[in-house]
Amino acid sequence: MYEHLLYPKSIAVIGASKDEKKIGNVILKNLLYYGYNGRIYPVNPKNEDIFNIKTYPSIKDINDEIDLAVITLPSQFVPDSITECVEKGVRYVIVIAGGFSETGKKGAELERKILELIKGSRTRVIGPNTVGVYLPKSKVSTALTLPDRTALPGEGCLAFISQSGALGLLTMDTISEYGIGVSAFINLGNRIDLSETELLDFFKEDENTKSILLYLETFKNGREFFNKAKDIVKSKPIVVLKSGRTEAGAKAASLHTGALATDDSIVEGALKQAGIVRAYSETEMIDYGRALGYQKPLTGDSIAIVTTAGGLGVITADYVASETNGVGLKVATLDDKTKEDLREVIVPFGSVENPVDLTAEGSTEQYDKVIEILNRDKNVDGLIVYALFQTAKVDESLIDVLEKHMSEKPMIVGILGSKFGKKMLLEAERRKIPAYPSMERSVKAMKVLYIRGKYLKGRNVE
Amino acid sequence: MYEHLLYPKSIAVIGASKDEKKIGNVILKNLLYYGYNGRIYPVNPKNEDIFNIKTYPSIKDINDEIDLAVITLPSQFVPDSITECVEKGVRYVIVIAGGFSETGKKGAELERKILELIKGSRTRVIGPNTVGVYLPKSKVSTALTLPDRTALPGEGCLAFISQSGALGLLTMDTISEYGIGVSAFINLGNRIDLSETELLDFFKEDENTKSILLYLETFKNGREFFNKAKDIVKSKPIVVLKSGRTEAGAKAASLHTGALATDDSIVEGALKQAGIVRAYSETEMIDYGRALGYQKPLTGDSIAIVTTAGGLGVITADYVASETNGVGLKVATLDDKTKEDLREVIVPFGSVENPVDLTAEGSTEQYDKVIEILNRDKNVDGLIVYALFQTAKVDESLIDVLEKHMSEKPMIVGILGSKFGKKMLLEAERRKIPAYPSMERSVKAMKVLYIRGKYLKGRNVE
Numbered sequence: 001m002y003e004h005l006l007y008p009k010s011i012a013v014i015g016a017s018k019d020e021k022k023i024g025n026v027i028l029k030n031l032l033y034y035g036y037n038g039r040i041y042p043v044n045p046k047n048e049d050i051f052n053i054k055t056y057p058s059i060k061d062i063n064d065e066i067d068l069a070v071i072t073l074p075s076q077f078v079p080d081s082i083t084e085c086v087e088k089g090v091r092y093v094i095v096i097a098g099g100f101s102e103t104g105k106k107g108a109e110l111e112r113k114i115l116e117l118i119k120g121s122r123t124r125v126i127g128p129n130t131v132g133v134y135l136p137k138s139k140v141s142t143a144l145t146l147p148d149r150t151a152l153p154g155e156g157c158l159a160f161i162s163q164s165g166a167l168g169l170l171t172m173d174t175i176s177e178y179g180i181g182v183s184a185f186i187n188l189g190n191r192i193d194l195s196e197t198e199l200l201d202f203f204k205e206d207e208n209t210k211s212i213l214l215y216l217e218t219f220k221n222g223r224e225f226f227n228k229a230k231d232i233v234k235s236k237p238i239v240v241l242k243s244g245r246t247e248a249g250a251k252a253a254s255l256h257t258g259a260l261a262t263d264d265s266i267v268e269g270a271l272k273q274a275g276i277v278r279a280y281s282e283t284e285m286i287d288y289g290r291a292l293g294y295q296k297p298l299t300g301d302s303i304a305i306v307t308t309a310g311g312l313g314v315i316t317a318d319y320v321a322s323e324t325n326g327v328g329l330k331v332a333t334l335d336d337k338t339k340e341d342l343r344e345v346i347v348p349f350g351s352v353e354n355p356v357d358l359t360a361e362g363s364t365e366q367y368d369k370v371i372e373i374l375n376r377d378k379n380v381d382g383l384i385v386y387a388l389f390q391t392a393k394v395d396e397s398l399i400d401v402l403e404k405h406m407s408e409k410p411m412i413v414g415i416l417g418s419k420f421g422k423k424m425l426l427e428a429e430r431r432k433i434p435a436y437p438s439m440e441r442s443v444k445a446m447k448v449l450y451i452r453g454k455y456l457k458g459r460n461v462e
Numbered sequence: 463m464y465e466h467l468l469y470p471k472s473i474a475v476i477g478a479s480k481d482e483k484k485i486g487n488v489i490l491k492n493l494l495y496y497g498y499n500g501r502i503y504p505v506n507p508k509n510e511d512i513f514n515i516k517t518y519p520s521i522k523d524i525n526d527e528i529d530l531a532v533i534t535l536p537s538q539f540v541p542d543s544i545t546e547c548v549e550k551g552v553r554y555v556i557v558i559a560g561g562f563s564e565t566g567k568k569g570a571e572l573e574r575k576i577l578e579l580i581k582g583s584r585t586r587v588i589g590p591n592t593v594g595v596y597l598p599k600s601k602v603s604t605a606l607t608l609p610d611r612t613a614l615p616g617e618g619c620l621a622f623i624s625q626s627g628a629l630g631l632l633t634m635d636t637i638s639e640y641g642i643g644v645s646a647f648i649n650l651g652n653r654i655d656l657s658e659t660e661l662l663d664f665f666k667e668d669e670n671t672k673s674i675l676l677y678l679e680t681f682k683n684g685r686e687f688f689n690k691a692k693d694i695v696k697s698k699p700i701v702v703l704k705s706g707r708t709e710a711g712a713k714a715a716s717l718h719t720g721a722l723a724t725d726d727s728i729v730e731g732a733l734k735q736a737g738i739v740r741a742y743s744e745t746e747m748i749d750y751g752r753a754l755g756y757q758k759p760l761t762g763d764s765i766a767i768v769t770t771a772g773g774l775g776v777i778t779a780d781y782v783a784s785e786t787n788g789v790g791l792k793v794a795t796l797d798d799k800t801k802e803d804l805r806e807v808i809v810p811f812g813s814v815e816n817p818v819d820l821t822a823e824g825s826t827e828q829y830d831k832v833i834e835i836l837n838r839d840k841n842v843d844g845l846i847v848y849a850l851f852q853t854a855k856v857d858e859s860l861i862d863v864l865e866k867h868m869s870e871k872p873m874i875v876g877i878l879g880s881k882f883g884k885k886m887l888l889e890a891e892r893r894k895i896p897a898y899p900s901m902e903r904s905v906k907a908m909k910v911l912y913i914r915g916k917y918l919k920g921r922n923v924e
Contacts, residue, residue: 149881150882249780256813330710
């Protein structure tokens, strides 16, 4: 029943308010501001309407099924609200407020009470101490972001689950600039009920999600999570940014989310065994999620590199081949026939060895032919193509060429620059071509296609 | 006499032309377009004036000292032009054209001829096969860039020497978006005369340069370069991106610039001994150059982390501490007095342990006090401060606070986000506060401050 959470048809805002200082005011306004087109029900016994929307004294007075309720009240009022939500049969309840286990004994007691109240019911709780959800397709945001301070991404195919709200919002703000979208963002907060494990199931089912990204400081139930992940990675890639991997980090995590330290080598082993790709930074998490979500896995380790700037070819070859400061793949040795064919296309002072260098004379047509030729070479498993728009002989149609070849061997695209380059990077993203603004990031994206390919092969998954 | 190259008072364009298809047309237009305010002398025997500027049949006819001549003619005409430049006593000559040693024997012969012609004269040659120079302070660009395709950075304090023209231009286009400036860019091209070694001297003298960045596939004269570098790093940091470090990369380099492979462990050892910081990507090269150019070195390895988002503290602590996926520094253990003082400033549910977490309640004033307190703690050698503008209690004045503390312990700033964050990142750059849009990059920038500090200490340089 993941649709009730990811695509809610009705939302109740418990504690909706006319007072601009109240969270219930901001969240209700956000639903209106972002244009949520489901049914909105403000709940507040003191008002008959808020923003001209009929307001109910209790959620139980609403004559409709409620998919999602957002409790915006302070912690001490939450249990009573939960009771009403359970009685109403609400599917999902987001508890925004802090003041629970993260503040001590009294707060922990409140959490136990909530769990007691929902036991045996169909009501599930997200949080407490959470920014809630951001669902771009449904145009729902329960996060208390300032619109002029934080950008939220558009619709995309990355599902993003984060134990930390702020880290999630900061990451989404950052990727907005690159036109990268999400299918949904869910902040686990104190995670007393709904956890990352069940969300894996939700996103496995969700057809708008192509890859699942998680930021975690701990696993709520590691064994269960890894078992489930092992099944799901067969059809959808999972990327985990697990922090607290050092003693210093684990100590910080224990202060942040009350995480108990786990030996990182155990985490590392479990991730590998489950076929989860590990990221070490927010940038890697998104980069890997895009590569795996937009592109098929690699079936071998030999990479062809296409460039119009020789220096990029050299640096990229280093990154591809190096075990220490690189990813330890192979720079493909091209077939003689390939080189002959390339010679027909490329200017005489260009290189038909790998990295293939079209030079600044390289045109959109040449890119097209060169990629085609390399796709025919059985020594080539994947391509890193630098689409450099700084020279006169390429134009916007190079993006069409890249899109056309997306159905062939796995291809990662590098697009550098700020003016035209940035514009084309956004256009590539719009078409779900995995493009990166740096050489290192392009090569690392290729590596995760290899990791996934090798893992699936080892488990005989086609 | 580096001023003649870096701040030329007079430039002759040999082969200046009215024909828009000619390089001599574009380069002359660029000088006018960028607003070069020195004296411009077009040279072309077929025209009396070009763009209403008096044009000379030969450089020898100009009644002025010529600091810089740009030969825009095809390779076969270059030797005669060089002869005239030598006779005129021109200081620096840029030879743009390709068609020299990179194309074979005949071209190599032309290069030998040029070297013969300048022998014993005061004329020095840059190139051939080069995009030349970009000098933002003098408003000079000899690069054939398309203005709507490639952005060029503003004035800054990074000197950038690149063996590859395209890589140099792509990198400059990329950094333009972040407001990062250069003091000068020089493309060595085939490097028959003027080399990276002498340019080190130039930039040592140049007071607008704070750090020197080099992209090299080979060293022209390694021994001399490293000896000189070892002297210069005492006063100015040097960062080298040396590619061709793997077999695959070296092969690619040999095709690109005719580089002969050097065992990379020898390069690595020489760089370390000379106190040069090594970068492996264009991003690292610029990141490290900014950190070292804007900030003092670290005198110890204990880092304090300041954040308003707990998750960033955890991930950063991991990166600081980890030897395998991190930089192997220490997360400082704060003094008890420090924690007491912090407790006075931070909200109760914030953390006074390192990483210090102000939470979303963190205000500009709190940042100010917290940084001040941490600067007093003898257990803290440097600070990584996340300036997160997504929350309501910080505003633009946080940049003033950071600027104020720039004179204290080495500080690296992390600024994430696209909307307000990006704007503040640009403002930090304008004030030469080393700020980075990712956690990993912030931590790595701190690491190079440590590397430099340790190196200088080992050589007893204060």
